[in-house]
Amino acid sequence: MGSRYTAYVVGALDHVANTHAAEVRDDFNRPEAERLSRSCIFQGLEIRKATENGDRAQVDFVLRFKRDGKDMIQVELADFRKESGRWLYAGGKLSPQVTQRSVNRVGRNDPCHCGSGKKAKKCCGIALEVT
């Protein structure tokens, strides 16, 4: 866990990729991780709780970082599995408190994004018109 965090901080993303369990490996968006690793300022990893049970473990952690000048926080309960003596990241539950998506505002009176020329509020279901 700690080594994966360190790998993000120093941009050694091979280590992150190599410590994914099979069920999450192909979901790893390496290009995005590379970019975030370079553009984020990492401010700390706090392990709140870690439990180990045979070849399974769970780590409850808080990750603090700055992105685009904004303080961000990620809270996650991560699952790890031991394979051939190595702990692998097998997924996790993220707490949905970080709103990090870019939102594109089509104003109500702007033309709809579909190119129909209708106002956004009258087209493409942007309008919450109730029948």
Place this chain on the structure above:
Amino acid sequence: MASHFACTACGKCCYGQLPLTVKDALIHAGRFPLALLWTPLRKGSKDFPLVSRLGVAVPLPKHPGLAALVVPTSYIPADMPCPALGADNLCAIHSNKPTRCKTMPFYPYRDEKYQHELLKPRKGWECDTSVAAPIVFQSGKITQRDDFDQERRDLEEQVPLIRQFASCLFRYNPMLATTLALEAAKSSPGQIVTSLSSFLTATRNPDARNVAQLQQPVLAAYLEKTAGVPAFHAFHSQYGAWLEEMNYLAR
């Protein structure tokens, strides 16, 4: 009642973002800066049944009636012309333009019975809707329907791929569902923008490297076009981030 319509090739609808089928987005990856746009829609809206079928259900226990359209899009500012609009104000790729452009102004993301609503030209557009123009819609049906049917078929065929993408993003980004719900609750909901790299990853696209190579010069050009213009700041930084991702994927 019959609705008449003829395109006069005025070029006025060739501006701003352009929704694409997955197939068209990948075919034209060397032309358009691509992103995935998520438009939330609440149950009760008249387009909800079709959006639920062509799009995805947003997994939120507290908002069971929320769907989203997830659409690959040529993501450019609203007042910027399509890169395929020529100096003569005509489409430079007319013979193989995206199905979205062929179907215009019909829009198969909406139910057929609402399609006549889309025929009314927007201010400044020069569409011919006089009785001299051919009848294109009558008694709730589109009468010239080949392009509409083709685009609708493409949208239906890509549903499994769109859902594969969506379920992957929802799994790793619970905040995505939350943001969609927040937007849906607003009087003018925004669209959520996600990257092409996440789509290529989640759908295991075997051609990702080639697509990335096609996107590189396109994103570089839009990065340049939007530089130093405050109104384009958000676009500019997105193009920069996506270019970095494509640079990595293209190696």
